[in-house]
Amino acid sequence: MVTEITKIFISTGRHLVSVLEDLGLERYYREKQSRSKLLEIDEQMINDEPAKYKSDLPWYFLKELMMVNVTARNRIKLNDQSLITDMPNPLDIITALFLCSDGFVQQEMAVKMSMCQFSVPLLLPNCDTNQCTLMLWAMRDIVKKYRPQSLSESKGFIEDRIVLSELPMISFVRLGECSLSKSEILNKLLSNSQQYHDTFVHCNMECGDSPRAISNGLTEITWYLPGGNTNIDIFSQPVAVANLRGDIESFETQYSFLCQTSAAVFVFFDDLDSESERSILTNQNHKTQIFLVGNGERTVANKLGLNNNNIITKKKQKNDADFIQTFREKVRDVVENSAIKIPVEQMADIAHKLGILVEEDSPECQTGKRNAEAITAEIQDILKYKEDQLPRQGEIWKELTCLQREECRLQKIGSKNIEDYKSELQKKKKELRKKQNSYDMSTAMTWFINAISSPGTERFYFLKWMQMNLDNMSRVKLSELREKYKEKCKNPENKEEIKEIDRQISNSSLGTEHFFHEMGQIYEASLSLPQTDPARQQLQHLPKLCAELLLDGFPLELVDGDASNIPLRWVSDVLSQLSDLVSPNRKILVVTVLGVQSTGKSTLLNTMFGVQFAVSSGRCTRGAFMLLIKINEDMKKVLNCDFMLIIDTEGLKSPELAQLDNSYEHDNELATLVVGLSDVTIVNIAMENSTEMKDILQIVVHAFLRMKEVGKKPRCVFVHQNVSDVSAHEKNSRDRKLLLEQLNEMTQAAARMEKKEENKSFTDVMEYSPDTGNWYIPGLWNGNPPMAPVNAGYSEAVYELKKHIIQLLGNCECSAKDILDFKEWMENLWNAVKHENFIFSFRNNLVADAYMRLCTEFNKWEWEFKTAMYTWVTNAEKRISNFGTIAVKAESSDMREFLTSLKSEASTVLSTWETRLLENLRQYFKKTEGHVYLVEGYKEEFSSNVKSLRRELERSVFNQLTAAAEITQEMIEIDQIKENHIKEIENAVWGLVHECWKNNVQMGETELENKFHKMWNDMLKGLPCSEKQAAQIFRNASSYLKESLKHKGDVSQELLEQRLEDCGLVPFRYTAERYSNRGEDVSMFLNIQEYIMAAQKLADSIIDACTQFVSEKVRRKKMYCDTFMKEILHITDKNLDVATDIEFEVSLKLHICGFAAREFKKVHEENDPYRCLMKNKDSSLAKRHMNSRYWEFF
């Protein structure tokens, strides 16, 4: 025995080095291949030429495997037929790759292999050291979903990390020579009748008969998982199947291991002549059942003391199908009756006893595991845990989000002054930040930050352990909820229930992203501390940590799905750090995917780029993750960039949910942001939800038209999933045309609404080609999950799409930005999105359009109402002032009575109008044209608008009446003052003069003047001061102006930041800055000149009309009232409908309101009783009186 092993060791020991050299992998034997290297985009990635050298083969295989191509193993061969004899066995290539990869690449490979339904290595041999390794870590990330028979009634299912599942394992080994192909029989055993699949590599496959150089002793594992259909399922219970390569006589350790872990071991043999062969079967000390499978006679087997039941023979006459059938019976028997169910994780103990290495024993992996467990062991109740350990993200962060939005949108400002309101919001924000800072750093976060600060691969092990532990914890609860959710969504009646499940899902989910949220909040909050605060300084390094993770290909959250907000400062600082980490001016291109929830977006990206976005996460929150991929030197010249940033959105709301709360805002915002950020957007359309996608696209296009930030044209590619027909492209040319027509139509509608009719088609806004911009991708699975492998057609179609996208990216060289540019672009875009509030709230253009129509109509009624009330008030004011003159001597109580009666009269008029408007509204909704039904939901809103309009008018009318009454009253009083006080003044003057005279003091002019002033001021103190009311005029004007521009997008709100007091001082000159900056050629320039002239002319005529209105009021010395300002805006709006430019409109309105408010203010001040007297001072009776008296004396 010993000599035998030594022989193998010596012979294969030489082999490993030479085989690795042959395969060009020797340099990775010591320094393992890492994930970030694996992700790199290089020339080979899009190269279709067949392999030329042996050293190409592993890379070709890896490339195909990363794209989950089921034919990956069949293609490991060279084009050159003459070399065909010397071709490596696919198993050698797989073994070599596993030997040369680090734990993360191994994991990735195992996951993809299991998606292809390939067997994966369980025990990996190293013929150099003659040791083998249990590949526990590599398999850790495989999660499988299946339905055992017990659940087929209830349609329940089990979703589990396969290494933790308690399944029986059945092993297959060979002793001596065997004429049966063990692996092929196994494949047949596991395949159902309609669909044969090569789970294990066998000798009848391409190069499967090449001698194995380094893969003897390799033990592979696969799983048979039932789907709950008795007619299809081969076994009704899940079972693991292991397959040892090579003769067990040479691999006794592996054999022992299998005997101790399996429920049964099937030994394939031809004859058992030698004593040593027999002894190996009897020597084992274990509980497993041994079955013998052979071509030969039963008698040999009987010598071993096995009963007939444990012997399967394939006689010459027995056909394959029958043989397999008997075989299955035996296995089924074992599976159903076995008590031995050892999860792979527990096999590690057995491995240790047998001297088998376990890769998880590496110190980095163990430290990572300990660190992760320290955190996750503490978690009992997820919701409570989040509150205790991650307190900064929940409600506080959501409130902060609202405040940040409100700062941009000022939706609830009411009649407050902008500056005051903003500083009020600022103050609230500061308080929340203070509250965030008041929490101590929780133990969980301290540990988390420490662990991700650890060096090398340790932090990745830690993060992976965290992910897996958290995932395991919430999986049970979540998968149940998700299933329930899907079920409920089929029947949208259960809205409340859906909402409730949604909430529960949110409460029960806890992933590493929550720890990163917390980090972001800790960092952002610390920035509100003084610069020198040690607490703040200690946290300065956090962005760098995350930048490093990003650089290593770890996905980081861009948009926080829980709060639907970007922690802007945090993400910006991470990107700045990233920019510092790479050499300067590194360029990036951005690829994004957009589509409805659970339509295979993440799967698509993962297949395309070999990345690891969470699949089937089914989170109810919808954020966006970004991931950085390096571009290899050889591709840089093609792509003209150094990195590719991939953004995966977590999926837009499913239509059921969108209808639920009628909130389109988040999805529209998210879509606009990511499309705006990307160079290429992949729009994922599944047949069943194309409407939702079109709705969202409309809003994206519309938003682009509104937001000046989007200066470029994003490219978009439509991906139609689940279309497998070969003629799809041909057949769907009509559909494509239709799609483009629809896209054009909605672009035009949006352009009309935005008054930017120069945009005539979708392609004016987005770069899209109907011929090359549509991709049809067949379904992902070939057959019925869980046993279905990935469809080869899927992988191939995704590969073609990938080549196309890389080609597209190669064409956008000019748009490649460096990281800092990207950061700034993101900040601007997000701010713009936050400012925009109008368009995002609609489901699509039609609704937005119908809403606008309703608004227009409503404005008309509103105007009629207001004009009527204005006329009525003017009349009433006249009556009040007459009342004043006629009843000069009347008691003031009479005036009060009169006022009360006027008010009640006003109320009657107001009520009549209110009823009339409500009736108008009712009639409007009875209409059939204009898509009125789409805005049915706004009926209530408009009804309450009518009511609040009435309230507003009532208040204003009452105020005006009161003001008029007061003024009249004051006028009377002023007259009385004048009258009554003449005597007093006379006396006072007398007193003054007399005093001077008595003391024989002769006062100079000035002295006399001063005395007079003092006396006058004392007297005036009794009168009310109305300075304040005058200032109110500007404030009112501002708020009406804002109101009138509310629906015009963020540009207008930004332009409105100017102080109205500074406007309208100089004549209006329109310069069309926006256009002049863009004018590239002369013809364009000439057009602009014409345009400017036309605009100026229009402006002049509007200004004239408004000036006339103002002068009329000024001439008649009318006291200011709010209607004036509204009337002016009305005049402007009426004449403006040909204007195409929002900047023009805003600057014109600012000008007009500015000068009008100033004029009104003057009149107001003139009418002010206080000012009346002040003005009268010099010419006043009193002064004359005093002067004459004084001089009379001297």
Ligand SMILES: Nc1nc2c(ncn2[C@@H]2O[C@H](COP(=O)(O)OP(=O)(O)O)[C@@H](O)[C@H]2O)c(=O)[nH]1
């Ligand atoms: N039948 C079928 N399932 C798919 C297809 N693409 C993805 N899936 C499955 O759908 C689920 C959701 O996929 P995922 O990529 O997470 O969707 P996302 O939410 O759009 O990112 C996963 O379980 C996928 O395996 C497909 O083409 N056909």
Ligand SMILES: [Mg+2]
């Ligand atoms: Mg996804």
